[in-house]
Amino acid sequence: MLREAKRWWILSTEYDFTEDVRNRVLLWCARHCCLCGKQCDVNIEVAHLPGEEESSDISNAIPLCFDCHGRVGQYNPKHPKGTKYKKEELKARRDQIYDQYTSNRVPPILPQILLHPDGLPTVGFRITNHSNYLSAKAKIIATVFLGGRQLGVVDDKHGYYCGITPWHLNPRTRVDGNFSTPIECKSSNETLRIQLDVTVIDVYERHHEQLSQCFTYVRESKDSDGNATAPFWFLEPTSFHNLRKRSE
Numbered sequence: 001m002l003r004e005a006k007r008w009w010i011l012s013t014e015y016d017f018t019e020d021v022r023n024r025v026l027l028w029c030a031r032h033c034c035l036c037g038k039q040c041d042v043n044i045e046v047a048h049l050p051g052e053e054e055s056s057d058i059s060n061a062i063p064l065c066f067d068c069h070g071r072v073g074q075y076n077p078k079h080p081k082g083t084k085y086k087k088e089e090l091k092a093r094r095d096q097i098y099d100q101y102t103s104n105r106v107p108p109i110l111p112q113i114l115l116h117p118d119g120l121p122t123v124g125f126r127i128t129n130h131s132n133y134l135s136a137k138a139k140i141i142a143t144v145f146l147g148g149r150q151l152g153v154v155d156d157k158h159g160y161y162c163g164i165t166p167w168h169l170n171p172r173t174r175v176d177g178n179f180s181t182p183i184e185c186k187s188s189n190e191t192l193r194i195q196l197d198v199t200v201i202d203v204y205e206r207h208h209e210q211l212s213q214c215f216t217y218v219r220e221s222k223d224s225d226g227n228a229t230a231p232f233w234f235l236e237p238t239s240f241h242n243l244r245k246r247s248e
Contacts, residue, residue: 005176012176016056016071017046017056017058017061018056021046021055021056021058021061021148022061023221024058024204024205025046025058025061025062025063025098025186026044026046026063027204028101028102028204028206029063029081029094029097029098029101030100030101031044031057031063032097032100033063033064033065033097034062034063034064034090034093034094034098034141034242035062035064035065035071035072035085035090035093035094036065036067036068036096038065040065041077043065043066044063044064044065045063045064045066045069046058046059046061046062046063046064047061047062047063047064047069047072048062049061049062049087049090049091050085050087050090051087051122052071052074052087054158058121061099062090062091062094062179063094065104070153071085071176072085072090080207097207098206102107102202102204102206102208103208104141105136105202105203105204105206106134106136106200106202106208107129107130107131107133107134107135107136107169107171107200108126108127108131109127109129109130109136109138109169109198109200109210110128110130110131111125111127111138111196111213112124112125112126112127112128112215113125113196113215113233114126114233115195115231115232115233116178119186119231120181120182120185120186120192120217121180121181121182121183121185121186122178122179122181123178123180123181123194124178125140125142125161125175125176125177125178125179126174126177126178127167127169127174127175127177128173128174128175129169129170129171129172130172131171131172132171132172133171134171134203135168135169135170135171135203136169136200136201136202136203137167137168137169137200137201138166138167138169138198138199139166139167139198139199139201139202140160140161140163140166140196140197140198141153141161141162141163141197141198142154142162142165142179142195142196143159143193143197143198143240144181144182144185144192144193144194145192145193145195145196145197145214145240146182146184146185146188146190146191146192146193147188147191148192148244150170150187151181151182151184151185154179154180155182156179156180160177160179161179163197163199166201168191175180181194181217185188189215189219191216192216193214193215193216193217193236193240193243194214194217195212195213195214195239195240196212196215197209197212197216198210198211199212200211211239212238212239212240212241213235213236213237213238214233214235214236214238214239214240215236215245216233216234216235216236217231217232217233218231218232218233218234219231
């Protein structure tokens, strides 16, 4: 008995969450239980998701009131009355609570693909924070598609377009940049698309993934009168995956 108690104490201390993790998740939920949603004040615990008791990663933390913490662990497999709380359900409910109390910290961020004066294979990029008072960081992943082929994520030397280096966006700030696509994008007649996957990081370091958007490049052509038309980019309000399914 003493041996088991000692083992439990070692596990609970070895895999306990750090103060930084605890502070973050309590800020994200504004000290509301991530199961029942009630405001807990000091009567809240940062628990582990079921099956993740030996992990101290922030993704496995869930703030719970005392009652809900007890409910999450209560279930007799010999008498399965009711429906046990599963890990995925708890994660989804937790993220709902986090979003409820952090969404007001997310400024309207607008990323855009633009024509570059040098033309292809160089592509222009612009990102704007339209908030009057909220600062944020953003991670951008730009993926290039030519026809039905994925040519890969843009690998620029600073890591701005592959999700490594965050963009610091102060209120009412617009930042312009550019990156290179593979040289075949310039000469090919296949449809060129760039998908942007954007994650906005609020002041509490909560990550908010935005929906994927695709930009399609329209090459130079001639109108019905034989006049040359300039190339341009236009926004497809969905992902490349959805566009490809539609064309199949």
